Amino acid sequence: EPEVTQTPSHQVTQMGQEVILRCVPISNHLYFYWYRQILGQKVEFLVSFYNNEISEKSEIFDDQFSVERPDGSNFTLKIRSTKLEDSAMYFCASKARGGDLFYNEQFFGPGTRLTVL
Amino acid sequence: DQQVKQNSPSLSVQEGRISILNCDYTNSMFDYFLWYKKYPAEGPTFLISISSIKDKNEDGRFTVFLNKSAKHLSLHIVPSQPGDSAVYFCAASRNFNKFYFGSGTKLNVKP
Numbered sequence: 001e002p003e004v005t006q007t008p009s010h011q012v013t014q015m016g017q018e019v020i021l022r023c024v025p026i027s028n029h030l031y032f033y034w035y036r037q038i039l040g041q042k043v044e045f046l047v048s049f050y051n052n053e054i055s056e057k058s059e060i061f062d063d064q065f066s067v068e069r070p071d072g073s074n075f076t077l078k079i080r081s082t083k084l085e086d087s088a089m090y091f092c093a094s095k096a097r098g099g100d101l102f103y104n105e106q107f108f109g110p111g112t113r114l115t116v117l
Numbered sequence: 118d119q120q121v122k123q124n125s126p127s128l129s130v131q132e133g134r135i136s137i138l139n140c141d142y143t144n145s146m147f148d149y150f151l152w153y154k155k156y157p158a159e160g161p162t163f164l165i166s167i168s169s170i171k172d173k174n175e176d177g178r179f180t181v182f183l184n185k186s187a188k189h190l191s192l193h194i195v196p197s198q199p200g201d202s203a204v205y206f207c208a209a210s211r212n213f214n215k216f217y218f219g220s221g222t223k224l225n226v227k228p
Contacts, residue, residue, distance in 0.1 A: 004160070033216075043161065043206060043218040056214040091160050095213075106216070108153075108160030 002026045004109035006092050012115045016081050021112045023075045023092030031095040032075045033106060034067065036060070036088040043091070049075065082116045089113050120144050121209050123219035130226050136194040138222050140207035143188065147209040147217075152181060152192045155204045155221070164205075165192070197226045 005024045013019050025032055034046040048055040049067055066078045075094075079086055090113075093106040122141045130136045138152075148169040153161035167174040167181045167190070174181050180193045194201055204221045 031213075035216075035218075042220040043208075045216050045218070048214045058215070093160075105163045105166070106151075108162065110158070110160050 002107075004092055004094055004107050006090075006109035006112050008112060009110070010113045010115070012117065013082055015084055015116055019079050019082055019114065021077045021079075021090050021092075021114070023077070023094075023109055024073055025075055025092065025094030026096075026107055027073070029094035029096050029107070031055075031097075032067075032069070033093040033095070034077045035091045035093065035108075037091065037111075038085075038088040046077070046090075079114075082114075084116050087114055087116045120147075121207060121217045121219040123205075123207060123222050125222050126220070127223040127225070130197045130224065132199055132226055132228050133196045136192075136197045136201065136224055136226065138192040138194075138205050138207075138224065140190045140192075140219050141188060142190075142209050142217075144209070144211065144217075145185075145188065146211045149210045149213060150181070150183060150190050151208045151210075151216070152179075153206045153208060153218075154201075155206060161206060194224075197224075199226050199228050202226050 007022045032049040037043045045058050047057040047061045064080045068076050089111040091111045092109040095106045151166040152164040154164050155161045165176050165179045165181050167183050183190045204223045206221045207219045208216045210216045
């Protein structure tokens with residue numbers, strides 16, 4: 001069964017450093033998302049991406065964040081200068097189709113745990 | 118940003134009985150609602166969804182009910198099984214681009 005994969009599973013970085021979290025969505029999917037979950041808190045939407053551009057982003061997704069689909073298979077989230085409060089699980093998700101009321105399942109990856117020291 | 122709320126952090130149910138997980142939302146523009154199940158160290162897994170044009174959707178042991186006037190949805194699991202023990206998140210969306218998640222309810226089904 002196709003699945004979303006994410007690497008690395010755990011990333012430890014120093015505050016102020018740049019990190020890139022990588023995701024390989026399901027191959028025929030067209031819509032891509034990043035979410036994060038700070039320990040003990042809710043899953044928070046960060047950004048959605050379609051047709052090589054950002055469709056929607058949350059207030060969390062400030063200028064320190066960027067997303068890219070560099071080669072048609074990977075979908076990356078970059079944090080330019082990490083802060084302590086960026087420590088969280090980051091989930092990538094992908095979806096096959098657009099505004100379809102009857103089929104809109106997002107498939108999530110297993111997550112990358114980011115620890116900022 | 119509390120547009121989707123799950124007010125019960127945990128729920129404990131005996132195997133074979135019904136589990137009812139609740140979710141409230143504030144934005145009347147939401148038109149699509151989903152339930153996800155999450156095990157520790159894994160990403161959320163889609164469980165069941167409902168659009169705002171319906172008030173009930175059923176899939177096997179799982180039924181989601183939507184009460185638009187009350188801005189409330191619930192997930193019923195019957196009969197509950199020990200393997201259902203997980204954290205359940207409800208999520209809501211408008212136009213399918215941005216999804217808001219609740220804080221989750223940890224369900225424990227006791228054998």
